[in-house]
Amino acid sequence: MDVKTVCLAVLSRGPASGYEIRKQFETGPFRHFYDAGFGSIYPALGQLCREDLATVTLHAQEKRPDKKVYTITPLGRGRLSAAFSALPREDRLRSELCVMLFFAELVPPENAARIIDGRIAACEEMVRQLGTCAAADEPAPPGQRFVRGFGIALFEASARYLREHRDGLLNELRDSRAAVTRAAS
Protein backbone atom coordinates (compact mmCIF):
# COMPACT_ATOMS: atom_id res chain seq x y z
CA MET A 1 0.00 0.00 0.00
CA ASP A 2 1.81 3.08 -1.20
CA VAL A 3 1.33 6.76 -0.49
CA LYS A 4 -0.85 7.13 -3.58
CA THR A 5 -3.43 4.68 -2.30
CA VAL A 6 -3.48 6.16 1.18
CA CYS A 7 -3.92 9.68 -0.22
CA LEU A 8 -6.81 8.37 -2.29
CA ALA A 9 -8.34 6.87 0.84
CA VAL A 10 -8.05 10.22 2.63
CA LEU A 11 -9.71 11.91 -0.33
CA SER A 12 -12.57 9.41 -0.16
CA ARG A 13 -13.59 11.13 3.10
CA GLY A 14 -13.67 14.51 1.36
CA PRO A 15 -11.55 16.90 -0.76
CA ALA A 16 -8.24 18.03 0.69
CA SER A 17 -5.00 19.74 -0.19
CA GLY A 18 -1.57 18.14 0.01
CA TYR A 19 -0.76 20.25 3.01
CA GLU A 20 -3.87 19.10 4.85
CA ILE A 21 -3.15 15.45 4.12
CA ARG A 22 0.35 15.88 5.44
CA LYS A 23 -1.03 17.35 8.65
CA GLN A 24 -3.17 14.28 9.21
CA PHE A 25 -0.08 12.11 8.85
CA GLU A 26 1.93 14.31 11.15
CA THR A 27 -0.35 15.15 14.02
CA GLY A 28 -3.77 13.71 13.27
CA PRO A 29 -5.25 10.27 13.82
CA PHE A 30 -2.82 8.64 11.36
CA ARG A 31 0.23 9.59 13.29
CA HIS A 32 0.95 6.22 14.84
CA PHE A 33 0.65 3.89 11.88
CA TYR A 34 1.52 5.79 8.75
CA ASP A 35 3.78 8.65 7.85
CA ALA A 36 4.71 10.44 4.68
CA GLY A 37 6.41 13.76 3.98
CA PHE A 38 5.66 16.48 1.45
CA GLY A 39 8.25 14.96 -0.81
CA SER A 40 6.10 11.90 -1.33
CA ILE A 41 2.63 13.40 -1.02
CA TYR A 42 2.89 16.13 -3.64
CA PRO A 43 4.24 13.85 -6.37
CA ALA A 44 1.62 11.22 -5.43
CA LEU A 45 -1.23 13.72 -5.84
CA GLY A 46 0.18 14.79 -9.19
CA GLN A 47 0.18 11.20 -10.35
CA LEU A 48 -3.38 10.61 -9.14
CA CYS A 49 -4.49 13.47 -11.37
CA ARG A 50 -2.55 12.21 -14.36
CA GLU A 51 -4.25 8.83 -13.93
CA ASP A 52 -7.69 10.46 -13.60
CA LEU A 53 -8.12 9.09 -10.10
CA ALA A 54 -8.46 12.62 -8.71
CA THR A 55 -9.00 16.17 -9.94
CA VAL A 56 -7.57 19.48 -8.73
CA THR A 57 -9.17 22.85 -8.25
CA LEU A 58 -7.26 25.95 -7.29
CA HIS A 59 -8.66 27.79 -4.29
CA ALA A 60 -7.37 31.35 -4.09
CA GLN A 61 -7.11 32.58 -0.51
CA GLU A 62 -6.57 36.01 0.93
CA LYS A 63 -3.48 36.47 3.05
CA ARG A 64 -2.57 32.83 2.46
CA PRO A 65 -0.90 31.08 -0.42
CA ASP A 66 -3.24 29.52 -2.95
CA LYS A 67 -4.42 26.04 -2.19
CA LYS A 68 -4.78 23.11 -4.53
CA VAL A 69 -7.71 21.05 -3.44
CA TYR A 70 -7.90 17.48 -4.71
CA THR A 71 -11.12 15.53 -5.17
CA ILE A 72 -11.47 11.82 -5.79
CA THR A 73 -13.10 10.71 -9.08
CA PRO A 74 -15.40 7.71 -9.64
CA LEU A 75 -12.44 5.97 -11.28
CA GLY A 76 -10.47 6.70 -8.13
CA ARG A 77 -13.18 5.14 -5.99
CA GLY A 78 -13.02 2.03 -8.13
CA ARG A 79 -9.28 1.83 -7.71
CA LEU A 80 -9.69 2.23 -3.96
CA SER A 81 -12.23 -0.58 -3.70
CA ALA A 82 -9.85 -2.87 -5.51
CA ALA A 83 -6.98 -1.96 -3.18
CA PHE A 84 -9.13 -2.48 -0.10
CA SER A 85 -10.33 -5.89 -1.26
CA ALA A 86 -6.86 -7.38 -0.90
CA LEU A 87 -5.63 -8.70 2.41
CA PRO A 88 -3.33 -6.32 4.28
CA ARG A 89 0.28 -7.35 4.37
CA GLU A 90 2.09 -7.80 7.65
CA ASP A 91 2.91 -4.62 9.52
CA ARG A 92 6.41 -3.48 8.94
CA LEU A 93 8.13 -2.06 11.95
CA ARG A 94 11.65 -0.77 12.14
CA SER A 95 12.57 -0.03 15.71
CA GLU A 96 15.95 1.47 16.48
CA LEU A 97 15.01 1.38 20.14
CA CYS A 98 14.70 -2.40 20.02
CA VAL A 99 17.92 -2.78 18.06
CA MET A 100 19.78 -0.72 20.61
CA LEU A 101 18.27 -2.47 23.62
CA PHE A 102 18.76 -5.89 22.03
CA PHE A 103 22.45 -5.06 21.91
CA ALA A 104 22.28 -3.15 25.18
CA GLU A 105 25.87 -4.10 26.05
CA LEU A 106 26.97 -1.76 23.22
CA VAL A 107 25.07 1.21 24.64
CA PRO A 108 26.99 3.53 26.97
CA PRO A 109 25.60 2.75 30.48
CA GLU A 110 24.40 6.25 31.21
CA ASN A 111 22.43 6.26 27.95
CA ALA A 112 20.36 3.14 28.52
CA ALA A 113 18.24 4.77 31.20
CA ARG A 114 17.85 7.95 29.15
CA ILE A 115 16.71 6.00 26.14
CA ILE A 116 14.10 4.02 28.05
CA ASP A 117 12.82 7.03 29.99
CA GLY A 118 12.60 9.02 26.78
CA ARG A 119 10.52 6.32 25.19
CA ILE A 120 8.20 6.04 28.16
CA ALA A 121 7.58 9.78 27.94
CA ALA A 122 7.00 9.57 24.18
CA CYS A 123 4.47 6.76 24.62
CA GLU A 124 2.60 8.68 27.28
CA GLU A 125 2.56 11.78 25.11
CA MET A 126 1.21 9.69 22.24
CA VAL A 127 -1.58 8.29 24.41
CA ARG A 128 -2.44 11.83 25.43
CA GLN A 129 -2.51 13.06 21.84
CA LEU A 130 -4.65 10.18 20.66
CA GLY A 131 -6.99 10.88 23.57
CA THR A 132 -7.44 14.57 22.75
CA CYS A 133 -8.00 13.84 19.06
CA ALA A 134 -10.67 11.40 20.28
CA ALA A 135 -12.44 14.24 22.08
CA ALA A 136 -12.12 16.50 19.05
CA ASP A 137 -13.53 14.30 16.31
CA GLU A 138 -16.41 12.55 18.06
CA PRO A 139 -18.42 11.13 16.43
CA ALA A 140 -15.76 9.68 14.14
CA PRO A 141 -16.40 6.74 11.79
CA PRO A 142 -16.27 3.37 13.60
CA GLY A 143 -13.04 2.25 11.94
CA GLN A 144 -11.31 5.44 12.92
CA ARG A 145 -12.31 5.05 16.57
CA PHE A 146 -11.26 1.41 16.52
CA VAL A 147 -7.80 2.20 15.20
CA ARG A 148 -7.38 5.06 17.61
CA GLY A 149 -8.26 2.81 20.51
CA PHE A 150 -5.86 0.21 19.17
CA GLY A 151 -3.09 2.77 19.16
CA ILE A 152 -3.86 3.87 22.71
CA ALA A 153 -3.88 0.25 23.93
CA LEU A 154 -0.51 -0.45 22.32
CA PHE A 155 1.24 2.69 23.53
CA GLU A 156 -0.10 2.09 27.01
CA ALA A 157 1.18 -1.47 26.92
CA SER A 158 4.58 -0.21 25.71
CA ALA A 159 4.87 2.34 28.48
CA ARG A 160 3.78 -0.21 31.07
CA TYR A 161 6.31 -2.82 29.96
CA LEU A 162 9.13 -0.31 29.84
CA ARG A 163 8.28 1.07 33.28
CA GLU A 164 7.98 -2.37 34.84
CA HIS A 165 11.18 -3.82 33.37
CA ARG A 166 13.38 -0.76 33.23
CA ASP A 167 15.14 -1.24 36.56
CA GLY A 168 15.54 -4.97 36.06
CA LEU A 169 17.37 -4.42 32.80
CA LEU A 170 19.57 -1.66 34.15
CA ASN A 171 20.55 -3.80 37.14
CA GLU A 172 21.34 -6.80 34.98
CA LEU A 173 23.45 -4.62 32.69
CA ARG A 174 25.34 -3.19 35.64
CA ASP A 175 25.94 -6.65 37.08
CA SER A 176 27.15 -8.20 33.84
CA ARG A 177 29.43 -5.23 33.26
CA ALA A 178 30.88 -5.70 36.74
CA ALA A 179 31.45 -9.39 36.00
CA VAL A 180 33.33 -8.55 32.80
CA THR A 181 35.49 -6.02 34.66
CA ARG A 182 36.32 -8.57 37.38
CA ALA A 183 37.25 -11.20 34.79
CA ALA A 184 39.55 -8.74 33.01
CA SER A 185 41.47 -7.81 36.15
Next chain:
Amino acid sequence: MDVKTVCLAVLSRGPASGYEIRKQFETGPFRHFYDAGFGSIYPALGQLCREDLATVTLHAQEKRPDKKVYTITPLGRGRLSAAFSALPREDRLRSELCVMLFFAELVPPENAARIIDGRIAACEEMVRQLGTCAAADEPAPPGQRFVRGFGIALFEASARYLREHRDGLLNELRDSRAAVTRAAS
Protein backbone atom coordinates in the same frame (compact mmCIF):
# COMPACT_ATOMS: atom_id res chain seq x y z
CA MET B 1 20.16 2.88 11.52
CA ASP B 2 20.71 1.05 8.26
CA VAL B 3 21.23 -2.62 7.47
CA LYS B 4 25.00 -2.17 7.57
CA THR B 5 24.99 -1.06 11.19
CA VAL B 6 22.62 -3.80 12.26
CA CYS B 7 24.73 -6.45 10.51
CA LEU B 8 27.74 -5.08 12.32
CA ALA B 9 25.88 -5.36 15.61
CA VAL B 10 25.02 -8.98 14.88
CA LEU B 11 28.67 -9.66 14.08
CA SER B 12 29.66 -8.11 17.43
CA ARG B 13 28.09 -11.17 19.06
CA GLY B 14 30.21 -13.51 16.93
CA PRO B 15 31.16 -14.31 13.32
CA ALA B 16 28.34 -15.17 10.94
CA SER B 17 27.50 -15.62 7.28
CA GLY B 18 25.00 -13.56 5.35
CA TYR B 19 22.63 -16.47 5.27
CA GLU B 20 22.74 -16.86 9.04
CA ILE B 21 22.12 -13.16 9.61
CA ARG B 22 19.13 -13.31 7.33
CA LYS B 23 17.74 -16.22 9.33
CA GLN B 24 17.88 -14.18 12.50
CA PHE B 25 15.91 -11.44 10.81
CA GLU B 26 13.40 -13.88 9.39
CA THR B 27 12.69 -16.31 12.19
CA GLY B 28 14.96 -15.46 15.10
CA PRO B 29 14.65 -12.98 17.94
CA PHE B 30 14.81 -10.00 15.55
CA ARG B 31 11.72 -10.95 13.69
CA HIS B 32 9.37 -8.43 15.24
CA PHE B 33 11.34 -5.22 15.02
CA TYR B 34 13.69 -5.45 12.08
CA ASP B 35 13.70 -7.13 8.71
CA ALA B 36 16.02 -7.20 5.75
CA GLY B 37 16.28 -9.50 2.75
CA PHE B 38 19.28 -11.08 1.05
CA GLY B 39 19.23 -8.24 -1.43
CA SER B 40 20.24 -5.79 1.25
CA ILE B 41 22.33 -8.01 3.51
CA TYR B 42 24.83 -9.31 0.97
CA PRO B 43 25.69 -5.88 -0.44
CA ALA B 44 25.90 -4.52 3.11
CA LEU B 45 28.42 -7.18 4.12
CA GLY B 46 30.47 -6.46 1.01
CA GLN B 47 30.59 -2.80 1.93
CA LEU B 48 31.59 -3.54 5.51
CA CYS B 49 34.62 -5.43 4.19
CA ARG B 50 35.55 -2.67 1.77
CA GLU B 51 35.48 -0.20 4.67
CA ASP B 52 37.58 -2.54 6.87
CA LEU B 53 34.78 -2.83 9.40
CA ALA B 54 34.65 -6.60 8.89
CA THR B 55 36.70 -9.38 7.29
CA VAL B 56 35.62 -12.49 5.39
CA THR B 57 36.93 -16.03 5.51
CA LEU B 58 35.74 -18.76 3.20
CA HIS B 59 34.60 -21.92 4.96
CA ALA B 60 34.46 -24.88 2.61
CA GLN B 61 31.78 -27.35 3.61
CA GLU B 62 31.07 -30.86 2.48
CA LYS B 63 27.67 -31.50 0.92
CA ARG B 64 26.84 -27.83 1.34
CA PRO B 65 27.73 -24.73 -0.61
CA ASP B 66 30.73 -22.82 0.65
CA LYS B 67 30.09 -20.31 3.36
CA LYS B 68 31.51 -16.82 3.72
CA VAL B 69 31.93 -16.07 7.37
CA TYR B 70 32.24 -12.43 8.36
CA THR B 71 34.07 -11.21 11.45
CA ILE B 72 33.96 -7.73 12.93
CA THR B 73 37.24 -5.78 13.11
CA PRO B 74 38.39 -3.38 15.87
CA LEU B 75 37.57 -0.54 13.48
CA GLY B 76 34.10 -2.03 13.14
CA ARG B 77 33.68 -2.10 16.90
CA GLY B 78 34.61 1.57 17.03
CA ARG B 79 32.04 2.40 14.40
CA LEU B 80 29.43 0.44 16.31
CA SER B 81 30.11 2.28 19.56
CA ALA B 82 29.63 5.54 17.77
CA ALA B 83 26.33 4.43 16.25
CA PHE B 84 25.07 3.16 19.60
CA SER B 85 25.95 6.41 21.38
CA ALA B 86 23.32 8.33 19.44
CA LEU B 87 19.72 8.41 20.58
CA PRO B 88 17.43 6.05 18.71
CA ARG B 89 15.03 7.72 16.33
CA GLU B 90 11.31 7.17 16.65
CA ASP B 91 10.05 3.76 15.60
CA ARG B 92 8.73 3.71 12.11
CA LEU B 93 5.65 1.61 11.63
CA ARG B 94 3.70 1.14 8.47
CA SER B 95 0.53 -0.76 9.12
CA GLU B 96 -1.74 -1.66 6.24
CA LEU B 97 -4.05 -3.28 8.75
CA CYS B 98 -4.59 0.06 10.47
CA VAL B 99 -5.03 1.89 7.18
CA MET B 100 -7.67 -0.60 6.09
CA LEU B 101 -9.52 -0.58 9.41
CA PHE B 102 -9.30 3.20 9.67
CA PHE B 103 -11.20 3.31 6.37
CA ALA B 104 -13.24 0.25 7.28
CA GLU B 105 -16.21 1.49 5.27
CA LEU B 106 -14.14 0.81 2.12
CA VAL B 107 -13.48 -2.81 3.06
CA PRO B 108 -15.94 -5.40 1.73
CA PRO B 109 -18.02 -6.43 4.80
CA GLU B 110 -17.11 -10.11 4.67
CA ASN B 111 -13.44 -9.20 4.64
CA ALA B 112 -13.34 -7.11 7.80
CA ALA B 113 -13.85 -10.10 10.08
CA ARG B 114 -11.33 -12.19 8.13
CA ILE B 115 -8.72 -9.47 8.37
CA ILE B 116 -9.12 -9.06 12.11
CA ASP B 117 -9.23 -12.79 12.81
CA GLY B 118 -6.17 -13.29 10.66
CA ARG B 119 -4.28 -10.70 12.62
CA ILE B 120 -5.31 -12.16 15.96
CA ALA B 121 -3.97 -15.52 14.82
CA ALA B 122 -0.74 -13.93 13.57
CA CYS B 123 -0.19 -12.17 16.90
CA GLU B 124 -0.77 -15.36 18.85
CA GLU B 125 1.62 -17.24 16.58
CA MET B 126 4.17 -14.50 17.13
CA VAL B 127 3.84 -14.74 20.90
CA ARG B 128 4.31 -18.49 20.62
CA GLN B 129 7.42 -18.13 18.46
CA LEU B 130 8.97 -15.55 20.75
CA GLY B 131 8.21 -17.86 23.66
CA THR B 132 9.91 -20.89 22.13
CA CYS B 133 12.94 -18.89 21.10
CA ALA B 134 13.05 -17.78 24.73
CA ALA B 135 13.30 -21.40 25.84
CA ALA B 136 15.95 -22.12 23.21
CA ASP B 137 18.45 -19.36 23.91
CA GLU B 138 18.38 -19.15 27.69
CA PRO B 139 20.51 -17.66 29.10
CA ALA B 140 20.44 -14.85 26.54
CA PRO B 141 22.02 -11.43 27.13
CA PRO B 142 19.82 -9.15 29.28
CA GLY B 143 18.97 -6.79 26.41
CA GLN B 144 17.88 -9.65 24.24
CA ARG B 145 15.53 -11.00 26.90
CA PHE B 146 14.18 -7.52 27.55
CA VAL B 147 13.35 -6.93 23.89
CA ARG B 148 11.83 -10.37 23.52
CA GLY B 149 9.60 -9.74 26.53
CA PHE B 150 8.69 -6.37 25.06
CA GLY B 151 7.61 -8.05 21.84
CA ILE B 152 5.54 -10.62 23.68
CA ALA B 153 3.83 -7.92 25.75
CA LEU B 154 2.95 -5.91 22.64
CA PHE B 155 1.66 -8.80 20.58
CA GLU B 156 -0.42 -10.00 23.52
CA ALA B 157 -1.85 -6.51 23.93
CA SER B 158 -2.63 -6.41 20.18
CA ALA B 159 -4.42 -9.73 20.24
CA ARG B 160 -6.35 -8.75 23.35
CA TYR B 161 -7.53 -5.44 21.90
CA LEU B 162 -8.54 -7.01 18.62
CA ARG B 163 -10.43 -9.83 20.37
CA GLU B 164 -12.23 -7.47 22.73
CA HIS B 165 -13.25 -4.90 20.13
CA ARG B 166 -13.78 -7.07 17.08
CA ASP B 167 -17.50 -7.62 17.49
CA GLY B 168 -18.14 -4.04 18.46
CA LEU B 169 -16.56 -2.79 15.26
CA LEU B 170 -18.32 -5.32 13.06
CA ASN B 171 -21.69 -4.42 14.57
CA GLU B 172 -21.11 -0.71 14.14
CA LEU B 173 -20.09 -1.25 10.54
CA ARG B 174 -23.21 -3.31 9.88
CA ASP B 175 -25.41 -0.68 11.49
CA SER B 176 -23.92 2.26 9.65
CA ARG B 177 -24.18 0.36 6.38
CA ALA B 178 -27.82 -0.33 7.09
CA ALA B 179 -28.38 3.37 7.80
CA VAL B 180 -26.81 4.34 4.47
CA THR B 181 -28.99 1.80 2.65
CA ARG B 182 -32.13 3.14 4.33
CA ALA B 183 -31.21 6.72 3.44
CA ALA B 184 -30.66 5.77 -0.21
CA SER B 185 -34.03 4.05 -0.59
Next chain:
DNA sequence: GGTTGCATGTAAATGGTTACATGATTGT
Protein backbone atom coordinates in the same frame (compact mmCIF):
# COMPACT_ATOMS: atom_id res chain seq x y z
C1' DG C 1 14.32 40.42 14.14
C1' DG C 2 13.44 35.50 14.40
C1' DT C 3 10.45 31.63 14.46
C1' DT C 4 6.38 29.25 13.32
C1' DG C 5 2.55 28.33 10.23
C1' DC C 6 0.61 28.23 5.68
C1' DA C 7 1.42 26.57 1.02
C1' DT C 8 3.74 24.39 -3.05
C1' DG C 9 6.98 21.93 -5.30
C1' DT C 10 11.71 19.66 -7.47
C1' DA C 11 16.00 17.03 -7.55
C1' DA C 12 19.33 14.24 -5.77
C1' DA C 13 20.48 10.70 -2.94
C1' DT C 14 19.40 6.86 -0.12
C1' DG C 15 17.82 2.64 0.83
C1' DG C 16 15.33 -1.32 0.02
C1' DT C 17 12.54 -4.88 -2.45
C1' DT C 18 11.93 -8.00 -6.13
C1' DA C 19 13.29 -10.74 -9.59
C1' DC C 20 16.75 -13.20 -11.68
C1' DA C 21 20.57 -16.62 -11.77
C1' DT C 22 22.84 -20.98 -10.03
C1' DG C 23 23.27 -25.46 -7.90
C1' DA C 24 23.71 -29.42 -4.65
C1' DT C 25 21.27 -32.01 -0.96
C1' DT C 26 17.57 -33.65 1.82
C1' DG C 27 13.10 -34.86 2.81
C1' DT C 28 7.96 -36.08 1.18
Next chain:
DNA sequence: ACAATCATGTAACCATTTACATGCAACC
Protein backbone atom coordinates in the same frame (compact mmCIF):
# COMPACT_ATOMS: atom_id res chain seq x y z
C1' DA D 1 9.16 -35.96 -8.94
C1' DC D 2 8.80 -31.81 -6.20
C1' DA D 3 9.57 -28.75 -2.62
C1' DA D 4 12.42 -27.00 0.81
C1' DT D 5 16.94 -25.87 2.85
C1' DC D 6 21.49 -24.33 2.32
C1' DA D 7 24.27 -20.77 0.08
C1' DT D 8 25.67 -16.68 -2.71
C1' DG D 9 25.13 -12.85 -5.33
C1' DT D 10 23.61 -8.99 -9.11
C1' DA D 11 20.64 -5.71 -11.43
C1' DA D 12 16.64 -3.29 -12.15
C1' DC D 13 13.26 -1.04 -10.11
C1' DC D 14 10.66 1.27 -6.64
C1' DA D 15 9.66 4.28 -2.84
C1' DT D 16 10.96 7.44 0.31
C1' DT D 17 13.81 10.85 2.62
C1' DT D 18 16.38 14.98 2.59
C1' DA D 19 17.77 19.11 0.99
C1' DC D 20 16.82 22.90 -1.67
C1' DA D 21 13.83 26.76 -3.32
C1' DT D 22 10.20 30.44 -2.58
C1' DG D 23 7.25 33.74 -0.10
C1' DC D 24 3.84 36.04 2.85
C1' DA D 25 1.51 36.55 7.50
C1' DA D 26 1.29 36.30 12.28
C1' DC D 27 3.19 36.17 16.62
C1' DC D 28 6.73 36.90 20.24
